[in-house]
Amino acid sequence: MTAMSTESTGTAARDGDPAPAGPGDSPFIRACRRQAGPHTPVWFMRQAGRSLPEYREIRANVGMLESCRRPELVTEITLQPVRRHGVDAAILYSDIVVPVAAAGVDLDIVPGTGPVVAEPVRALADVERIRPITRDDVPYVDEAVRMLVAELGDTPLIGFAGAPFTLASYLIEGGPSRTHAKTKALMYGDPQLWHALCGRLAEVTLAFLRVQVAAGVSAVQLFDSWAGALSEADYRRYVLPHSATVLAGLADAGVPRIHFGVGTGELLAAMGEAGADVVGVDWRTPLDVATVRIGPERAVQGNLDPAVLFAPWPVVEAEVRRVLAQGRTAPGHVFNLGHGVPPETDPDVLTRVAALVHELTAGQVERS
Numbered sequence: 001m002t003a004m005s006t007e008s009t010g011t012a013a014r015d016g017d018p019a020p021a022g023p024g025d026s027p028f029i030r031a032c033r034r035q036a037g038p039h040t041p042v043w044f045m046r047q048a049g050r051s052l053p054e055y056r057e058i059r060a061n062v063g064m065l066e067s068c069r070r071p072e073l074v075t076e077i078t079l080q081p082v083r084r085h086g087v088d089a090a091i092l093y094s095d096i097v098v099p100v101a102a103a104g105v106d107l108d109i110v111p112g113t114g115p116v117v118a119e120p121v122r123a124l125a126d127v128e129r130i131r132p133i134t135r136d137d138v139p140y141v142d143e144a145v146r147m148l149v150a151e152l153g154d155t156p157l158i159g160f161a162g163a164p165f166t167l168a169s170y171l172i173e174g175g176p177s178r179t180h181a182k183t184k185a186l187m188y189g190d191p192q193l194w195h196a197l198c199g200r201l202a203e204v205t206l207a208f209l210r211v212q213v214a215a216g217v218s219a220v221q222l223f224d225s226w227a228g229a230l231s232e233a234d235y236r237r238y239v240l241p242h243s244a245t246v247l248a249g250l251a252d253a254g255v256p257r258i259h260f261g262v263g264t265g266e267l268l269a270a271m272g273e274a275g276a277d278v279v280g281v282d283w284r285t286p287l288d289v290a291t292v293r294i295g296p297e298r299a300v301q302g303n304l305d306p307a308v309l310f311a312p313w314p315v316v317e318a319e320v321r322r323v324l325a326q327g328r329t330a331p332g333h334v335f336n337l338g339h340g341v342p343p344e345t346d347p348d349v350l351t352r353v354a355a356l357v358h359e360l361t362a363g364q365v366e367r368s
Helices: 027-032 053-059 064-068 071-085 098-102 124-128 139-152 164-173 181-189 191-215 232-248 265-273 287-294 306-310 313-327 347-361
Strands: 107-110 114-117 157-162 219-224 257-261 278-280 299-304 333-337
Touching: 027 219, 027 333, 053 071, 064 071, 064 098, 064 107, 071 139, 071 347, 098 164, 098 191, 114 164, 124 191, 139 157, 139 191, 157 191, 164 181, 164 191, 164 219, 164 232, 181 191, 191 219, 191 232, 219 232, 232 257, 232 265, 257 265, 265 278, 265 287, 287 299, 287 313, 299 306, 299 313, 306 313, 306 347, 313 333, 313 347
Parallel strands: 157 219, 219 257, 257 278, 278 299, 299 333
Antiparallel strands: 107 114
16 A cells, blocks of 8 residues: 555645644644634535445445454555545544444444444343454454555544444444434433443443544544434433543543434533533534534534535535534534535545635635
């Protein structure tokens, strides 16, 4: 694999920008910490993925789980969108079920379906089979992060993991679900088993993230993809304590913690209370509204509707301007989509969006 020079990364100094003094002083990290920077940073969830022809080529005939276990492949895939789009951060190429597979859960990621669990959780014995993990269980993650940090130079690397609720849903449902009916049935019907499962998953998730932090990631994102299926009361009772365990366990790590869920507009305040430094917002809630709900102590991330990427460029530009204007009401703003990049997206549009964000916010005013 050809080494990537720091000049090709998203935070390489642009005309008029001061050169960053490492990832910790990058526009992305500064925004996460609610500090002023030379421009609004931008990256895209699922930026390393099927929208890129180079990704489709390198992933040919390699299964998803297997690709996550090959450090050189992980490194190359993670770097691809940084090279192509000039984004301000890389995010580790992996999958949210990687740590639970390492913890002994028999599962596979089936193309066109997603994670499929061989024996869904039904009893305490199933929970007890989920063993704790250490670096030795995921050496490929440690190696990939170290390789990426060396390649990325001043560009920060975001580590990530799935939140306990979303992982629990996969393990209970046996795969993806639109209704999460089995998950909720267990949650309501056997709270003791529910909390035992989520407590175990919180331990696994925290250990997985700490491996990434020890290897050099500059920030972490906790994805709670399915939390939007819950009411705020249920989120606070059944989910928040376990997400808080993960985020509190990283408080001494010195890296910004991002918390994101889909359809969570009514949960934003609670998600912030879980301990995040940055709260991700999907496209349904305007950032100025989200900022009021989240409060002044946390930055926001988001939230262009991914579907806008398929519109004519004048529409895309207008929507980017709208998101940036609403983001200026927050104490810190990281530009992103409101969900992952759709596989059918023209990658040139993403490149133009990243450049537009940088152009429109160059020399932006100091934040309070």
